[in-house]
Amino acid sequence: MASFTLIATAAMGLESIVAREVKALGYEDVIVENSRVIFKGDENAIARCNLWLRTADRVKLLVGEFQATTFDDLFEQTKALPWHEFIAEDGAFPVSGKSVKSTLYSVPDCQAIVKKSIAEKLKQKHGVASWLAEDGALHKVEVAILKDKVTLTLDTSGVGLHKRGYRLGQGDAPLKETLAAALVQLTNWHPDRPFYDLFCGSGTIPIEAALIGQNIAPGFNRAFSFEEWNFISQKTIETALEEAEDQANYDQVLDIHGMDIDHRMINISKENATEAGLSDLIQWKQMQATDFHPEQEGGYIVSNPPYGERLGDKEQVEQIYREFGQVMQHHPTWNVYVLTANEQFEKIYGKKASKKRKLFNGFIKADYYQYFGRRPNK
């Protein structure tokens, strides 16, 4: 089976978590760069990584890399690549682009040249004299130029991997599913421990925790571009889906809860969980976070509370943080993980975090405050 260079793209700050996931799937020689993780894999890897990677944005296939400072260079070197091995005669191949610190800075021109060059190659190799119909499978091409180095990729995912297919509704500030999965993976929660999100919004964190808890492949209920591609066999796709079915541990009992002060968000969470096939696995409740008084020991709270960035919200949010901190003082065995952009969080919550990690929620710089609980008495 042919081996490819694959690129799992990642949000800033999540690269090492994506790399860990790639390695856990059995792929070695993983290179971690800004916003991407590079590794080698065959067509099975394309299918498995799309199905299983919880924290990556997309899986791209590297078609070629070269230096170019003129449009002629770009055209000829693009044309020299084996596009016909990936794109069938009727394949659609829209080209997007970006250029940073490069001689070829006009992105529309670069896109047009790459498009023309690939079209010529395909016509030549597939023996098409006239126009390419482009009414077949979608192959999104990206031309990315950084300091005159051109990277040409095909997007094997299609729609971004955060779109698991379960989110029917959302609130004002939903977390991306990929970031929610990362927040869970950054804890040392084990599926047999209680898990709570006290500010659950549309339920993304509890839903991702349940998928992790039962080892359900996050991409199981959606489609990917590569599934339509000629060079990926049906057998590969079936084998990957069978593996996902085998690996799922539907017998794992879970104790996962999502709460929010807004009953509309609880309804949305319920609908999303049902769509994800998890309706019986997560308990939802409309509740004020500061009314939380757990009876168990050693549970986990993973939450993305409001940040209080809107004018007038600041004081109210600080009040919630303060009271939340006071409540948790009475539950020293609990592990608390909070993602917020409020830089005063530790001060207001009243305790210094055991660990802090910088993450980005979209373009908002946030910190992930991690409080490890005391070991419960046996």
Ligand SMILES: C[S@@+](CC[C@H](N)C(=O)[O-])C[C@H]1O[C@@H](n2cnc3c(N)ncnc32)[C@H](O)[C@@H]1O
């Ligand atoms: C940033 S959003 C959470 C988004 C969520 N992670 C998602 O993916 O949809 C914060 C949520 O906290 C809720 N909230 C605000 N104050 C609260 C309080 N005192 N107790 C519980 N929930 C509260 C809001 O209704 C909102 O849904």
